[in-house]
Amino acid sequence: MGIVFTTIGAAWCCHEAHDKSPLHGIFASPIPFQASSFLPFVIPLGSHKLPLPAAHYTPPLPACRHHFFPPPPHHFFTRSCRAMASVAATSTLAPALAARRRPRPGPGTLLPPPRRASAVRCSLDSNVSDMGVNAPKGLFPPEPEHYRGPKLKVAIIGAGLAGMSTAVELLDQGHEVDLYESRPFIGGKVGSFVDRQGNHIEMGLHVFFGCYSNLFRLMKKVGADNNLLVKEHTHTFVNKGGSIGELDFRFPVGAPLHGIQAFLRTNQLKVYDKARNAVALALSPVVRALVDPDGALQQVRDLDDVSFSDWFMSKGGTRESITRMWDPVAYALGFIDCDNISARCMLTIFTLFATKTEASLLRMLKGSPDVYLSGPIKKYITDRGGRFHLRWGCREVLYEKSPDGETYVKGLLLSKATSREIIKADAYVAACDVPGIKRLLPSEWRKWEMFDNIYKLDGVPVVTVQLRYNGWVTELQDLEKSRQLQRAVGLDNLLYTADADFSCFSDLALSSPADYYIEGQGSLIQAVLTPGDPYMPLPNEEIISKVQKQVVELFPSSRGLEVTWSSVVKIGQSLYREAPGNDPFRPDQKTPIKNFFPSGSYTKQDYIDSMEGATLSGRRTAAYICGAGEELLALRKKLVIDDSEKAMGNVQVLQTS
Template identity: 55%
Template sequence: MVRSSCLLSASVAALCLAVRNFAFLQGTPPSPFHFRNERRARTAQRVLIDSDKLLDRSRQSRAAKGPNQKVKPEEKLKIAIVGAGLAGLTAAMDLSEAGHEVTIFEARPFIGGKVGSWEDKDGNHVEMGLHVFFGCYYNLFGIFQRLGIFDQALRLKEHTHTFVNEGGRLAGLDFRLGNIGAPINGLNAFFQTQQLEPYDKFRNTIALALSPVVRGLVDFDGAMENIRDLDGISFTDWFLSRGGSRGSIERLWNPIAYALGFIDCDNMSARCMLTIFQLFAVRSEASMLRMLEGSPHVWLHAPIQKYIEERGGQVLTRRRVLDFIYDQDESGKPTKVRGLVVTGDPGAGRQDERREFDAVLAATDVPGIKALLPESFKRHYQELANCMRLVGVPVATVQLRFDGWVTELNDEVKMKDVGGDKSDGKAPGIDNLLYSADAEFSCFADLALTSPADYYKEGQGSLLQCVLTPGDKWMGKGTDDIAKATLEQVHRLFPSSKKLNCTWWNVVKLNESLYREEPGADRFRPPQRTSLPGFYMAGSYTYQDYIDSMEGATKSGLQAADAILEDTPLLSRTRRREPALASA
């Protein structure tokens, strides 16, 4: 305990010294009285100069209230949205709320994109990933508030990030420190953690004290500029160059990187990881976690679809976009997007349809946009050609149902007890997101505990949802083999689980999920407003100053809707209700 206290004191001193030195270089008097007296003013200034709105809590209010405008009747547009993921759904909410006529085309039989879920014939809810909501998801939380479901749909977890090591040894980052918030609670979490050896903890402090995160405490925009400039190198290269240790990478940062972007620190851009650290350092709530009450379809997508349809929008599933309709000049350069060619209503006699629109918003993922863009678009517009430089990351999500409670480590009787009412999180075990450095699923959770409304089943036990990353090695394997390998690793983490039976399993494989946030990739992310008139883009891979995530998708959808609303007068003047000149 004495040694840990000394380390914590040393780390706090190192951080304070770094802040003071930075402030001195900026011309700010380093007096401790100055820091104390001006703290509130600096905090207010940071929010005001947060040009990308990463810290701006008013974004939550904006997302909750919707667009502050209604279109004139004569300027009402017909807008097509390709893709019913969070980006497309969020954009549709704003555009339909403003008065436009919105139609969403989704190729899959369900909505939600990478956050999609569905119910199988036996009543099991199946997801395409494990979805956790960080406290800095201001835009997405605003959407929950607009729908009136924030308190009902989200379950707040303890302010800890728990690691499960081989043999059931628990460690983690405990951000709970009474009324003390960021950055001190974060420093305490890192220096009290048992996930790292004392030497690695100290080296961690050196690296973080020399990071842009320190500058962000007094100059947020300046720090973010520094962080963006680090997109060309990996987090590992940056971290080791600042005094961090390989042990910290392997035991702490890799599991976090896998959970965030499905790749390790050797392959992830320093920009990506440091963006998250910056938010954690400045905002206490940023590191807090919430999970849905149940499945995404029930608790998020269905309310969004209802909202859109109540405002005259349409959400059409099993409708694939085959082609674009567009004007072109004499050289073949597309000059205006006019509509889409889509598959018709499902069923016998299905025929393709030509549908004319005043604007088209492509709200897809990386493989989706690559398949969607015509060659002429990529040939004549560089920001669209850049999309071909982005790569999706493979991932496999495994669900394992047991006849007991896997994460209950202290009481074998409780572990095996599935009788009685264990709904609403009353079952024994760990009710939180879990990380591991000793398994190929770097993050996982017992959904019967964390999201019990749809995942708890009476008389049954844990439903572990495990995300296998990196997923490359699993793409060519059969689902039986994947489930078996996952179960073996569960047994290594939780030896007591060998006394339980796995009663059901499911595997979902995605060849390309999140875009690969590797060094140098950030510059290829396209803007929401493209150079091609009438064509807009959204999706978490499009440019917004955050990582590929649910919040990133939501932010991109809101930005795309803002762009279309700003362009509405021009789009209404240039619309045409006659066949366009060309299709791809």
Template identity: 55%
Template sequence: MGNNTRSRGFTLVTAVVATMAISSCSAFMPKSTSRSSAVRSLSDTATDGFTSDGAKTQIGNDSFLNEDLMARAQNGPGVVNKEKLKIGIVGAGLAGMIAAMDLADAGHQVEMFELRPFVGGKVSSWQDKDDNHIEMGLHVFFGCYYNLFGIMKRTGGFDKNLRIKDHVHTFVNDGGKLGALDFRFPIGAPISGLAAFAATEQLGIEDKFHNAVRLGTSPIVRALVDFDGGMDMVRELDDITFTEWFTQLGGKRGSLDRMWDPIAYALGFLDCDTISARAMLTIFMLFAIRTEASVLRMLDGSPQTGLHDPIIKYLEDRDVKINLSSPCRELVHDLDPETGLPTRVRGIKIGAKNVYHEFDTVICALDVPGIKKVLPKSFRQYDMFDKIYELETVPIATVQVRFDGWVTELNDDARMMDISGDQSDGRGGGIDNLLYSADTEFSCFADLAVTSPGEYYKEGEGSLIQAVFDARATKRSQEQLVEDCIAQLHKVFPSSSKLNCTWSSVVKLGQSLYREAPGQDKFRPKQATPISNFFLAGSYTYQDYLDSMEGATRSGLMVADEVIARADGPNGLKAMSVKLQAEAKAEKESSVEKEPEKEKTLFFAAEAA
């Protein structure tokens, strides 16, 4: 496309977007800025059932724009309970570890139990025998991860362990053609977003036009003048797919295939025909309102080193005990003798020998398949627990392939083959950013030797591509996945066919994120449960963000706030625990007293018998 044609296309689409936005804003403008006391925002009702003010700040429309959440996560709970609880946490993923941070700072005795030989849950990483760092998934930090950034500042990892990327979302297409959403614009959101969509090479003029029409009539535009109203509209769209929403008023298939599908796969490993409109529009809403929301960061090295190790040190400094390779075998609990309903969790049994650990409070900080395995059958009598079994998950496969040159170096054969000298600290050839593609089976990928060189670059080696395959490919063998990954890389980077693969790894997760399909959101449980001393955490639990690192962080902070709010007082968790332990002791002593005295038998009579 020539410069004049490109300029006319940009101007036309920008004009359409601006016109639609202005007219839509006028239509959506509230007649009064005050909210009627008789009408509650959907986000207001979402806070029902939460006790702590801290948990409530993580829920509802205000939480999306609340930059103070970063300070809260950085500074800790800001309270030390009068009573000291003995707390057991099942699961040492992000949610569990972050909950442990706050609970330890609030003065409680915390012990954690993790099934795997390493922490991190779905954000885990480890080293093989040759010191290659292996991951599950590809972990990117969006600029709106306010809570997680606060945690990283609290543990000292934010400034030194994250690398900020250019404010561009890059699409790599067949033949090495690039498209982009380039948010680098003198004026921030929403203008930078309008400019990015209008100028993108990923769509033709016709698709840009229809894209502009659909986005111009979306809840995103309403949110610019009435954020509560816009977000409430988004919440009501959980029962339809993004494709259904997008095509209702002008959106076309071309936009879905070439741009929205890669983004949907990157967010939830589902295409637009499957993912909930609510899930997609929640992210776009943040991009439209906050300039920094679409800025990407990646760790300088592995998640273990850059994210988990600082948290582990923080916990160990506060005497939190982390037990690895320690699966929970049973939640030991009491039942109401009349109703048969669970009333209290007394403790947990751990490992092959079912070692019993008693606690005042138990938190299960697991993923969806984990919590389904751990919950006793009796718990499903409560609707909250029973709904968990309605949550579905998606499979993924993470493929890592290392080459003897730079795969993502475009149109420069000499640079592609140059792996001489020290090319650490991001100096290697290639694209230093997250990459999307509509022409490969991996939803998103990156050259970790460039984007996260601290532990992924090896001197004398080239690119380390990490690609995440979704359900379309996970049933294939590991060998076939590696072959397919290399072949598809050659499609989008044709010159890379001259390179050789020197190492590869495949990690499959049959059940990864919970499936962000229509109708799933209503099954997500809150952190406090009908069993007063039993709590849940994990990114699948109820919080307004997606199943992500930020979602896990939010849930960990929320469950800690809920426990802290309930710990003290005559009816608090500690008082209840002491009372029930005393009752159990008295009952045991009473049963011993009532036991009839055994008849004494003469020694010689026993011998004769």
């Protein structure tokens, strides 16, 4: 993705049914319950946050820090919940407190911002989806068996998330790993750097969904499991004029009921559109995913040839639903709209939302990716003997063909400034993005279909803008509070919009405060311009001016605030374009070249192009390398013999002459 998603486990929650809820009367008085044994597809209760008034909000410090709030009422439900019998034959009910829901006005009504969390929740031990249970097997592979083969030397081109994920897996199995990165910083599309003024510049806006099990596994492994901040379990849409629409997943009952009520009660769509939306989703593979996740995933794969718009409207969905809700989501996921994104991409996410309570729960990093994501991974790698070589770019893949017709890589020609060097290894990993792998592959390799198919893929341009203000842009309730700089106020979450050229954005001073909240300064709005094509040729000043005007249209109360600093990052080709029919062109991590392995979120894996997809691809690449250990050792010995024979031949030629 463009964005990343998270999940939830059993937790004490505060929730109270709205008067008009379909479950009103059943939940009229509180009951303690637990959904951990609810059904195979129901994950333990969602994480429901207690209210914290905006006036009492203080940005969290880098470490987990609790905020104080009045204690909740100490009453609990006392009778059984008959509604659960329709979802599960057997279930044990766990403690749940009820969080008071706001009234649901119609579209266009100005709502107060979502409530703040009562405490900063950082741990990955709870509130995450268990993708090892009732989930497609390809999304979360089992732990690899202990490797007993020969120790291999592996060279990885690219120190993005896919390259580092590959490196971690290989180092854990005892191999020797070197990573070569052409840029002066690591992380790839999730990288960041600090400018001369001390500002953290990101390559994009990074959000973690609860179903990112491979990425969470990696973060726990490297000690970064407390580096994510859990957000309110709502998806917030900011409409022109400051009106707020929501998909509110906070509910005492887990999947799929929490999602059903969120879509039925959303104020982002009109009643007719919600009804047609429900029909379309009811006719989708989402329903099958509740009982047969692998079968549903195959159905989703089979829909790769059709756009999401065509599929959705053929099932009864409306154009208004696409415009007001699904286009912003599609832009956030793949940087393209519903008319141009594959139904496979969108429905992959929907099936997870339907079956995993916490899949729709969002997390964001405490601060910059370099400090809180790439940094811990780098330390883990170097502590285990891995080496990073920055500013070293690969200029050429050196290969030969044996007399029996087998092609193999002999080495990599690398350069750094005016220096050049040929490095050799037992296995070579190309952890590149789409334009990077196209530049790297020898043209002669296009005779193989899997390599030729890569040239049928292209990346999507994206522009990321940061705007620092002298006040709080997303504070909608109190103009005076939005002008003070003593404490941070506003919307602390990922925000979607259908009314601006940026589909998703966030105030990082609130959502990732460790590096982005600065005392005496205000909001740091980070917005992702999608599609980025119209903005690529524009000068930065014009881009900033356009974005600033659109921010005011979304938040009229911000009129009069000044932009004190800004940055623009343009990426010509970011995520691969997940257009209809493109999925078969994604290469496997195993190739016809025995010692050459591609890795990256664009390569073959069951998730979409995203941080989770990159991490999963790294696991797959490492598994292929370990599986080929004996073959790679035999190839190493063969190459040593060949080199020796060539050296002897050269000596004889010299003696003759």
